[in-house]
Amino acid sequence: EAGVAQSPRYKIIEKRQSVAFWCNPISGHATLYWYQQILGQGPKLLIQFQNNGVVDDSQLPKDRFSAERLKGVDSTLKIQPAKLEDSAVYLCASSLDWTGEDGYTFGSGTRLTVV
Amino acid sequence: AQSVSQHNHHVILSEAASLELGCNYSYGGTVNLFWYVQYPGQHLQLLLKYFSGDPLVKGIKGFEAEFIKSKFSFNLRKPSVQWSDTAEYFCAVNAQNTGFQKLVFGTGTRLLVSP
Numbered sequence A: 001e002a003g004v005a006q007s008p009r010y011k012i013i014e015k016r017q018s019v020a021f022w023c024n025p026i027s028g029h030a031t032l033y034w035y036q037q038i039l040g041q042g043p044k045l046l047i048q049f050q051n052n053g054v055v056d057d058s059q060l061p062k063d064r065f066s067a068e069r070l071k072g073v074d075s076t077l078k079i080q081p082a083k084l085e086d087s088a089v090y091l092c093a094s095s096l097d098w099t100g101e102d103g104y105t106f107g108s109g110t111r112l113t114v115v
Numbered sequence B: 001a002q003s004v005s006q007h008n009h010h011v012i013l014s015e016a017a018s019l020e021l022g023c024n025y026s027y028g029g030t031v032n033l034f035w036y037v038q039y040p041g042q043h044l045q046l047l048l049k050y051f052s053g054d055p056l057v058k059g060i061k062g063f064e065a066e067f068i069k070s071k072f073s074f075n076l077r078k079p080s081v082q083w084s085d086t087a088e089y090f091c092a093v094n095a096q097n098t099g100f101q102k103l104v105f106g107t108g109t110r111l112l113v114s115p
Helices: none
Strands: A005-007 A010-013 A019-024 A031-037 A044-050 A053-056 A065-068 A075-079 A088-095 A104-106 A110-114 B003-005 B010-014 B019-021 B024-026 B031-038 B045-050 B056-058 B064-068 B073-078 B087-095 B109-114
Touching: A005 A088, A010 A019, A019 A088, A019 A110, A031 A075, A044 A065, A044 A075, A075 A088, B003 B087, B010 B019, B019 B109, B024 B073, B031 B064, B031 B073, B045 B056, B045 B064, B073 B087
Parallel strands: A010 A110, B010 B109
Antiparallel strands: A005 A019, A019 A075, A031 A044, A031 A088, A044 A053, A065 A075, A088 A104, A088 A110, B003 B024, B019 B073, B031 B045, B031 B087, B056 B064, B064 B073, B087 B109
């Protein structure tokens, strides 16, 4: 089966600019996750969608980050304006349902560098 | 909220040495446990997972992990490592019966296997 697709793979922007990342989960996966992985740390959950609804965004810096999954399929994560500390790999993952019992599949990530 | 601790941030081994990576979690209820591996330049891949049943779980590439409920631990083991096992290893937990589960990662252990 096709994996989780993410684009772009790499992005370099200046601080205060905006950036958007795109994710297409595995077909049929109802639950989609965005993680932030800062160098030297484990992935941190930013937001979790169940179909097109947000079920957990408690760690999303909502003053600058936003995400949507309008049709319950692909998703976009946006940062506006970016700060230096946003430099990280942004991972998208999906699972069949909210239990995760069938496993989580991760995309290759987008490596963001803010200069 | 659940949290995951990985005690070893960096491990260096020679080929054929035995490996054990520690993982402890904090959550009083029922948990699902995972080990993921991230090879250089690649996305997170599932090594093994525990949901229920036999606490000794066997995964891919000769890895296994043992769930010890009384110690809140899920240590990863491999009897004889290979150079190709050089990667970063992440322990992760999601908690059952807490509404929508989310996958929480440890900080990772970077393993370097010298030939």
